[in-house]
Structure formats: structure tokens, C-alpha cells
Amino acid sequence: MFALLGATALGMQHKEVVTTLLGMPREAVITYLFISAVRTVSAALFLIYYGELSWRSKNLLLRKHWRDLGLWATKLGFIVLSAHLLAYRCQQECDPRLFHSFEQHFYRHPSKMLGAIPNSIVEAAGLKEGLHQLNGSTAAALDAPFGVSIKSGLVTDIATKVIGCAASGVASIAVGADGALYSFGKSKRGQLGLGEGRSAADTPERIPGVEGIAAVGCGWGHALALTEDGEVLSWGFPSGNRLGNLLDGGSAQVCCSLDSSLVLARDGTLYTFGDNSLGQLGRPSVSEHGPEDWVVRGEDGAPMRLQRIAAGLGHCLAVTHDGKVVVWGWKHGLAGHPETLLAPVSVPGLPLNTHARLAAGRVHSLIATTAAGADTQQSSETRGRNNALYAFGNGQNGRLGLGSSQSVFEPQLVQDIEGLSIKDVVCGHDHSLVLTST
Incomplete structure (x- = not known):
């Protein structure tokens, strides 16, 4: 118990760890704290048992060794917990990876991609800081899958239209x-692009x-821009070479996952x-030569x-050239497949549509x-008018918009906005946004 209290007190001195705990989902916090508590209590019981034996000894040096061992065990337990929390902070998900290497050199100003390829597609994503505020929203409204009124706060420091x-x-x-490009926020990894x-x-x-x-895209600590x-x-x-490689040819779209590009x-080639x-x-992880x-x-x-x-x-x-939707990677949300897909597979139950929007x-x-069931050969007047939204994957926090927190493992129609003209969609980590036109 004393070891557990010691680890907690030591942890409270580290603002970074406390901030990480507060930003984690409840189930992740419970999991980490439970594992940490079990390990710490086990170590404490071990030390108490053998410490008691040594305490009965008249050997003062042996007493000192056990006391020091207890202190170091407590510190080691906290270091292990800190490593888990920092790895989570970097990955924003309890995934199977450990936090591998940490490079000290950052590129704090945009340079030509140790790559140029894929002009007209702009990926919309929500600005976290300074762009909007939730005013007057009740707890009940925030639980609703759709229909929440968001009153925006205007960012006045950008002189041109965004x-x-x-x-x-x-x-x-x-x-x-x-x-x-206009950047704001805070990044020790040079993501703002404002220089050293x-x-x-x-x-x-x-x-x-x-x-x-x-267009622009952001990962966790890096960014891409398309000219x-x-x-x-x-x-x-x-x-991990997330800033790319030198390539020839014109580019059409860029986007970033957490730590890849x-x-x-x-x-139509994807690099x-x-x-x-x-x-x-x-694609497979192979030695990359070109x-x-x-x-x-x-x-x-x-x-x-x-x-x-x-x-x-x-x-x-x-979206493929013939209108299919494919998915790959970890936690993809499809039933009947391994948790991690190392190559693209088709998403079933969707109409063919080369103008589909994805998030x-x-x-x-x-x-x-x-x-x-709609005619996939759309006329020039209706081409690109998406009027149906499908969602699949983890449904916690109502992120799928299906009226519950249940997960679904094949695309399901979101009926609340069926028939509306959808201009774009975007996903946060645990919420979703849909832009429609009247």
C-alpha cells in the first residue's frame, strides 16, 4: 500500500502523465490503473514479507538494502506506467505497439517532399483550438447522434477566405x-512549420x-501540403520516413494517419x-529502394x-477507379477478417460510386x-451528389450516428440524414461530422 501511495505521489509531480491520464478514454484509464495497481501491490507484498524478515535481523546494513530496494521498486513501477502512458499519448489508442524510437531532429519548416506526387481535392478536418466553441449544449444534446447545434467562434486572424x-x-x-498556410496551436515536433x-x-x-x-493534411507530429x-x-x-521520398509526377491528394503519409x-497510384x-x-514492409x-x-x-x-x-x-470502397490497416471494423489487414480488401454492401466521400x-x-440500388451511371447534373451515409466500426460515444453506442461490423445506413445532399464527411478520434447542403 505504501508503495502504491508512493507511486501515486510521485506521479502527481509529473504534469505530462497526469494530463495523459485525463485525456484517455475511461476504459483505458481503468485498464492502466488496474494493471499498475496489481503490479505495485504485488511488489509491495513481496517487499513487506522479505523486509519483515530482514527487519528482525540485527544487521543494519541488510535493513538499509531492503529499504533502498523498496524505493527503487516503487520508482521502477512508476517508470513502467509512464512508458505505457507516453506510448498511449503518441498513438492515441491502446494498440499493440510499443513506443519505439524517438528522434531528436525535427523539420520545423516545409520543404519539398522527399516527395512529390499526388490538386483539386481538399480534405476538411475540424480545427481543435480556437475554431469553434460549444455554447449552450446540454448533456442530453451532446449524447444525440445528430442535431446538435454548434455555435462557432470566428477566427479573426486569417485575413483571407479559408x-x-x-x-x-x-x-x-x-x-x-x-x-x-496559416498554423496555430502547440507542437514541439515542428508541426507548425514556423521555423526553428x-x-x-x-x-x-x-x-x-x-x-x-x-490542400493540407496533419498526422500526430508531421504535416503534408499539396501545391x-x-x-x-x-x-x-x-x-519512420513519414516525411516521404522523392517521386516524380503530379499529385492529386495527400493525407496523414497518425505516423504515416x-x-x-x-x-491513381497510391504511394x-x-x-x-x-x-x-x-503494403508489405520491405527494404525500400525506389x-x-x-x-x-x-x-x-x-x-x-x-x-x-x-x-x-x-x-x-x-475509392477505386471502378467505384468500390476498400479498407486496410488495424481496427478496420469489418467482420470476417483479421484485426489487422496488411493489404486492401473490399468493403461489402455499398453501391459502386467513384464520387463517394470517405472518412x-x-x-x-x-x-x-x-x-x-441507385443508378451508378449518374447524369452530369446528379454526379457527385451523395445522399446516403454509411457507418461501421466501433460505436462507442455514438460516433456512428446510428442512435446507439453499439458497434457494427458491416456498413449500416445512417437514417437520420438519409436523402440529404452530403458535401463532405470527417471523423475525429471519437466523433463524426457531416457537411450537407440544402
Whole structure:
């Protein structure tokens, strides 16, 4: 018990660990604290039993050794707990990975992607800090799957119209109509792109030397930007080669998972870089010697031809050239498959639609498409008008919008917004947003 109290007191001195605990889901906190308590109590009982034997001894040196051993055991128990919590903070999910290497060198300003490939697709994501506030929402309203009224707070420090945005857990980046990037938040990993010595910005600041940007994407500690000319810029935390490789050709879309990057070429080829411990790259982890090693391939071994991509924490989605939706990675949410898919598989029960919109969260997915049974050969007037939303995966916190917290393992229609014209969808880690037009 004294060891447990000692570990708790020691932990309270570390703000980072306490902050991590407060930011974790309740079930994760309970799991970590339970494991820590069992280990600490077991160690305490061991020390008490043998310590009592030594205490009865008249050997003062032996007493001192046992007292020191107790102190070190308590510290070691806290270090183990801290390592688990820091690994969770980095991955934002209780996944099977350990926190591997930590590189000290960050790229704090955008540079051409030790890659350029995949101009017109802007990925929308919610800005975490300063962009919106929840005003007057009741607890009951926050539990509702849809219909919550959000009163936005205006960010007044961006002088131009915002055409796109992305956010990580700590930083936000907006794309202006003038082609500039504006970042704000806090990142010790250089994700703000404001240069050496800048790890925080309370209001949006223009990233110097960057222009002609069409879209931006954020991972946990890195970011990608797509220029109007199809080039890709990358900056931030470089671990695992997540900042990419040098590639030729025009780019169409970029997006980031937690610690990896996806770049879609205009010819439909998908190149992926970064961590692959959860299968999020959609290809085998092999020695990478050139572009052919970075390509996501189909079952026949040929490069897949894709129309659109989306990345979540550990899984990714894509629309193929013939309108199918495929998924790969960890916690993908489909029944009948291993927990981790190392290559893309088709998502069943969806109509073919090359204009479908995709969003991947922590452990759930959204797909905006046409209603099942609709004519897939849409006219020029109706092409791209998605009027049905499908959701699957973990349903906790009502993130699927199906009216409950139950998980579903095949796409289900979200009836609350059936028939509305869906412009875009986006997933946070544990919530979802849908943009519709009247």
C-alpha cells in the first residue's frame, strides 16, 4: 500500500502523465490503473514479507538494502506506467505497439517532399483550438447522434477566405484562398512549420515561404501540403520516413494517419510512407529502394488505381477507379477478417460510386455515397451528389450516428440524414461530422 501511495505521489509531480491520464478514454484509464495497481501491490507484498524478515535481523546494513530496494521498486513501477502512458499519448489508442524510437531532429519548416506526387481535392478536418466553441449544449444534446447545434467562434486572424484545413491533437493548419498556410496551436515536433525556435502560436500565423497551396493534411507530429502544381511539401517529426521520398509526377491528394503519409498520384497510384506496424501503409514492409516499393497493390500484384483516399489512426480507406470502397490497416471494423489487414480488401454492401466521400477515425469509418440500388451511371447534373451515409466500426460515444453506442461490423445506413445532399464527411478520434447542403 505504501508503495502504491508512493507511486501515486510521485506521479502527481509529473504534469505530462497526469494530463495523459485525463485525456484517455475511461476504459483505458481503468485498464492502466488496474494493471499498475496489481503490479505495485504485488511488489509491495513481496517487499513487506522479505523486509519483515530482514527487519528482525540485527544487521543494519541488510535493513538499509531492503529499504533502498523498496524505493527503487516503487520508482521502477512508476517508470513502467509512464512508458505505457507516453506510448498511449503518441498513438492515441491502446494498440499493440510499443513506443519505439524517438528522434531528436525535427523539420520545423516545409520543404519539398522527399516527395512529390499526388490538386483539386481538399480534405476538411475540424480545427481543435480556437475554431469553434460549444455554447449552450446540454448533456442530453451532446449524447444525440445528430442535431446538435454548434455555435462557432470566428477566427479573426486569417485575413483571407479559408478553403481547407486540417488538425492534429495539438496543432491546426488552414489553407487560405491566397494559397498560403496559416498554423496555430502547440507542437514541439515542428508541426507548425514556423521555423526553428517556434513551438507555439496562440493565433494563426502565416507559414513563411509557402504559397500556391491547395490542400493540407496533419498526422500526430508531421504535416503534408499539396501545391496547385501537384508538388508535395512535408515537415515535422521525421521518424519512420513519414516525411516521404522523392517521386516524380503530379499529385492529386495527400493525407496523414497518425505516423504515416499517403500520397495519391493523378494517375491513381497510391504511394505510402512511414510506420507500418499496424498495416496502415497497405503494403508489405520491405527494404525500400525506389518508387516501386512504395506502391499499394491489388491482389494481382499490379498497382491499384484509386480515386480518393482517407486515413484514420491505424486504418485507411480508398475509392477505386471502378467505384468500390476498400479498407486496410488495424481496427478496420469489418467482420470476417483479421484485426489487422496488411493489404486492401473490399468493403461489402455499398453501391459502386467513384464520387463517394470517405472518412476514417480512430476505430470507425464513414462513407458518403449514393443510396443502395441507385443508378451508378449518374447524369452530369446528379454526379457527385451523395445522399446516403454509411457507418461501421466501433460505436462507442455514438460516433456512428446510428442512435446507439453499439458497434457494427458491416456498413449500416445512417437514417437520420438519409436523402440529404452530403458535401463532405470527417471523423475525429471519437466523433463524426457531416457537411450537407440544402
